[in-house]
Amino acid sequence: MVQSDQGNGRSELGEFLRSRRARLRPEDVGLRPFGERRRVPGLRREELAQLAGVSVDYYVRFEQGRAANVSDAVVGAVAGALRLDETETGHLHRLVRTASGASRTTGAPAVQRVQRVRPGLLQLLASMPGTPAFIVGRRTDVLAWNPLFATLITDFSTVPEEQRNKAWLVFLHEETRGRFVNWETKARDLVGYLRLDRGRHPQDPAFARLVAELSARSEEFTRLWELQEVREKTHGGYHLRHPQAGEFTLAYESLSLPDDPDQTLIMYTAEPGSPAEAALRILAAKAPDPRAVLTGARP
Template sequence: MSEPNADLREFLRSRRAKVTPEEAGLPPYPGARRVPGLRREEVAQLAGVSVDYYVRLERGRNLNVSESVLDAVARALRLNELERSHLFTLAKPRRGRPRALPPQRVRPGLRLVLDSLTEVPALVLGRRMDVLAANRLARALYTDFDALPARSRNMARLIFLDDAMRAVYADWEGAARGIVASLHLYAGRNPHDPALADLVGELSVRDQDFRHWWADHDVFERTHGVKHLHHPLVGELVLGYEAFTPADDPEQTLGISTVEPGSPSEERLRLLGSWTEPATSDS
């Protein structure tokens, strides 16, 4: 018998707990409810499967479950498109054993693109939110990644364990929860990455917020949005961000900040850039 799929089990339990009977269109349940959200029997009813089948699925047993059943469960649990995709990923047979993945490198052409972006911060993130490269303004905004030990060049470690990095984010909790949810998405796609297990284990031991949010099993994919920052030199910054994945390496992401033309943030970003420009000597 195969080992239970713990990630599938915990994800289904966490999603079930977030849906109320009223949201699912179910009649009121007589008496006191012992669990938050839906009961297993109610999910089975909504998905049109037997209670025994759903219980075995939620326990993480490998049932060779069909796409139609997964679709029905996704609808019953009111999953969004990203959560649905994550469910399908988790439900696949999980063969293999932990193995170290090869080091990631930023190819020269992509690094040239990064360094050509001189007016806004930009960086390249790899697996587990490792910082693979950053342009000058990103180093001025966040930290000098190049000066850190290789193990510390990771956005999750920095945002949870580095007080200076925490202070940069005006909405630290929102940013931190997004990072945890991004790591969960990566974990579903890379269940046998020992470096991820090391990262999650370290952060779970050292930070209670991470430990609590990891147990929520939320998933998130960073594509675009707005972030509010507070830099110790120039003050408040409101920046957009856009994330791009190179066609030849889906495990790398080029993240580029944007700023509204003529805004106070643009002026402050320009000021930060002028203060951190490398000194030039007269010939």
Template sequence: MDQRSELGEFLRTRRARLRPEDVGLPDYGGRRRVPGLRREELAQLAGVSAGYYTRLEQGQSANASDAVLDAVARVLRLDEVEQAHLHSLARHSPRTARRPRPERLRPSVKLMLDAFGDVPALVVGRRVDVLAWNRPAHALLAGHLPYEAPERPRQRPNIARLVFLDPHTRELYADWEGKARDTVADLRMTAAGFPDDPDFTELIGELTLKSPEFASLWAAHPVSKCIPPVRAFQHPLVGSMTLINELMELSHDPGQRMAVFTAEEGSPSAAALQLLANLSAAPRERPADADVLQP
């Protein structure tokens, strides 16, 4: 992805959401040619020249100081995550894109994944490809796909593709719109850390062409880190569940994260999750009475 255009789009969307009166400027009425703050107004409030800010928004100020970026962030009222994203976009210099090698899962991470037992757990890569999942996670998120799918590097399930292009996944999330927004915001944050990855560019291009909903959300330039949300599921086998989704970065594997799904102890969701684990167990692991369990 072109980091210069990404920086410009991000700044323009943040300018557009502010009105002059929001930052203490007089509003003289009349129709403004652009929504939100003008470049000159933002530059004045940030203490830089209009020409300098214009170059920054056009990606032509690669050496912008932290003080300038912080001043712009203050005027735009960026939160901590958005401010970090601004610094990331402004610091990356364009390089020749090279297709990286397929991501690999370390054997010790696979052992840790298997150790979760009946608790759904999976590992996703920098482009939210599923690198591995245990059987409960597979049954929870994508039981309609082959369990072995993550083992084929170029054909791995991708969380963003599932959310926006897969009808089974759309029905799985009770609040699909919320999941869609969070997916795009997380993808924006992650993409900024890998600006020279052509596979990332292809993924964004594919989703933009195939999903108008993705295109609309992506154009709004949301950014946020995935926090542990509580999500409601409507699973085809075990019905309604409310699960906590914890996400953990793997410190020795940049871009890789482990996601774990749990339910409050003793709750109907915990019972449904255990039932799903029983139903998804491999034949040699399945309890003797699992075949007679009904969702």
């Protein structure tokens, strides 16, 4: 049975809060644990309510998404009690708004606009023949890429359009999966970002379809999705392997586009004089014409 958007929002809010309570012990937050044996790990609702300065009854309704007119101050108090970081706190605010129905404007599913990459951005990708770069959209859809990024990860032109999605590729595409030496780290980062983006677009039906497919086909995805982690990826690095260039480490930088915050330009870079820089030179020599930037419009 398909739940309503509001029902789904309440479920996601409750699951997120329970997962955050489970990772804390009373002694972690300065509380004396009760003497009886605990049946579940982490803070109890009563303890969280005490820390947040609200009644137990109110917190129960809050966690179930049934509290009306929740103020930012209350959300902030709960976030503080749970020791949420900035990314988690923002995610909590969005879940509360969704659970209360504030994000709904009609009873019908929201219509998502088609994501298109501007010609100027395609020219930018083509102007970086020595830098693997791509543009990612909602749900981690890969919207555009330059030849060196395709050479580094996989030939996206041979991948069906509906599968040109970072999460799908990392979990279900053997070639892409094999590129990451630290695959578990990459997968965990990706799932955390996907859940964060899901909170930004609670009415996007394509999100539900993607999560359902990944859950059905990958036990690893299901395990990581159930952790309820949220992560904002702005920069970092990954250890990669390539059959023609060996193993090397690349850093990456993510730049959100001002005119479309749902599109992000991601560029991989190598330290000058490093083995990674030599590996990129090898791959760049094998990449197609730098002007052959590929893109698609995704709904």
